[in-house]
Amino acid sequence: MIRLLRTLGHLTVDGIWQVGFATRFLFAMLRHSGPSFARFSLTIRELYFSGVLSLVIIVVSGAFVGMVLGLQGYDTLQRFGSESALGSIVALSLLRELGPVVAALLFASRAGSAVTAEIGLMKATEQLTAMDMMAVNPLARVVAPRFWGGVLSMPLLAAIFSTVGVIGGWFIGVVVIGVDNGTFWSQMANSVDFREDVVNGVIKSFVFGWAVSLIAVFQGYDCTPTAEGVSRAITKTVVYSSLMVLALDFILTSFMYIVK
């Protein structure tokens, strides 16, 4: 019994300590973010690795998610004889939820894990320590550019995901099934609000970008410098950022659409 309580207490203290450490890490990194903007080529390189290389998976899954939405939405709507609302359904679900969330989940597993692995291996092979010895701050040179690369590419990836998804939904709805083209777009334009839906979606994906990138660089920087430690850190990155994205999504949604 006492042992159980002790384990519980240990886990709680450990958790709080981790959160505190991650927060301090975030501020230390923000303070050393100057070079990643002054020497923008560092960030550009990371934009390439986490943004451009994620494009393929984002575009392909966006197209499939949009096409599934088109099929499922049509199947449900035609029972009520309101297939004309297909455009609204596809666009609203993509812009508000699926675009930011699915893009962030894919981003976490595609780019976040890669960042963690890279930083973790650098730590395991003592490259970070070597940089410190040469008076190069690894936070400024290695961590901050990767963080900002992730933060900047996430909203763009989410926007591309939503756009490709809308086109996928249009392809299934209009080209394959035969919903009227004009109705599809005009219903969509009528029900989607720029401020309410598009901007909120961008805000969401921006927040997710922060969360996923922070978790990725933190787990890499914090990992045990062994092969096993690195692999565990990568698993943690994917699991924590997925949970974080879903939890943040709930919180953001309740603030954006319900509490007014």
Next chain:
Amino acid sequence: MNRAILDLWVGAFVALGFVALMFLAMQVANVSEEGTRGETITLHARFEDIGGLKVKAPVKSAGVVVGRVTAIRFDSNTYQAEVEMKVSAVYPFPRDTIASILTSGLLGEQYIGLAAGADSEMLKDGDRIEMTQSALVLEKLIGQFLFNKAAEGGSK
């Protein structure tokens, strides 16, 4: 990797992202929609019953969107619904315009239809449209229909 190629790819990626955002703003959300941009005038109207009219519902005349509903209040003095709408200043309407609440399609959204009158004076900012027609509430119609049928049956 070569610096120039890297820059090129990242540039293409960022451009693609912004094109996607523009697409979402223009094609999907239709920011540049008629009647919501440019100069507008505010008009008021009282309705007995607004049915399912909502804020941001379109104001149409002859089927063309000329404005949006901006606020709906309940007036406790007259027990009527007070609707405020912004109508594009490009389209002036005569003072004896009739505002009615219509439905697009059988189950579609409700909107305000403006039918222009013949007055030579035009509505100005802040004016009130005096002639209004309430929404058709389906239950009331069915009720009336049944009542009429029953009355017919009784008189025979």
